[in-house]
Amino acid sequence: MSNSTQHPLQHLAQNLLGKAIHELEPEESHVLEQIRQRRPISRDAADASDKQSSFGERLSDRVASVGGSWTFIICFSLTMLGWMLLNTDVLTHFGMAFDPYPYIFLNLMLSTVAAIQAPIIMMSQNRQATKDRLAARLDFEVNLRAELEIMRLHEKIDQRIQQRLDQILERLPEQPPQA
Template identity: 70%
Template sequence: MSKPPLNELAQQLLGKPAAQLDPEERRVLETIEAGTLVSRDAGDVADERESFGDRLSDRVAAIGGSWGFIIGFSLVLVGWMLLNSDVLSHFGMAFDPYPYIFLNLMLSTVAAIQAPVIMMSQNRQASKDRLAASLDFETNLRAEIEILRLHHKLDVAVVERLQALEAKIDALGDGGISSPRSR
């Protein structure tokens, strides 16, 4: 049995011509036509598409948004302040005495760089979520179409079986065998 072309499948299963299909619908019908699987792992697909900058922004966001970073950074800040307030100022060598103007400049610079990198990572995560939703839609659409096709096959099989039984009953009635009603 030959497989129907994409346009025929689109009309039969989705009720619209192939030219009006969404990309997801087209991929689903192409996989049905080819007899292959449609489900894919969103993480793997996203990893295939990511660039070095994407991986870097994810890594910076992962480090900058961790308790280890917060604790370590707090220790560095306290150490900086103690070093410039007590230790080095005692010897007259404090390079950033209170009110820590250089420290404030460095903190502002880190915040100015870190915020856009974290936003890039969030945008990338949103993109991954959209990709996962699209792949889920494809899988759900494929499952729904396959269920409809199975229902159709069962309906056809039931109708064929009923027609065969009806033909047998008609043959028995025509063959001279009397039914209990005719006696």
């Protein structure tokens, strides 16, 4: 294959990674393309993940963040305590308790909340695992880019040193021998 028909990344792939273009992983191809275009590679994993998420996934994150907070626990505990006090003391005094002890309706409500909340929290955990995998992939790309750029800099420095040494060696015969 001539240089004119060669894939634009082939030279970079061969020189930097020692691989043919068809042997590259998607992340490696992406990094080489960004190097070729002289563009930055780092991206915020949260932003990238949010762009890919659906409404349901974002909603599950919000529900899990609320359901896993001290504010929710305290408010929920106060609501249960209020429910029990209302049905045990206040409404029983007037003969209007709608859920007297043993609070069967309250137990039904708690079971329903738990049955709904558990899968939502699991969805959020799955989404967090996906975010973590995306963050790891983006970290890998940044690390690979940094490593390849350092290799390129080393190569340039080595070439410059070699050029300088060649210039010095060319001048040596010009100097008269010292006694």
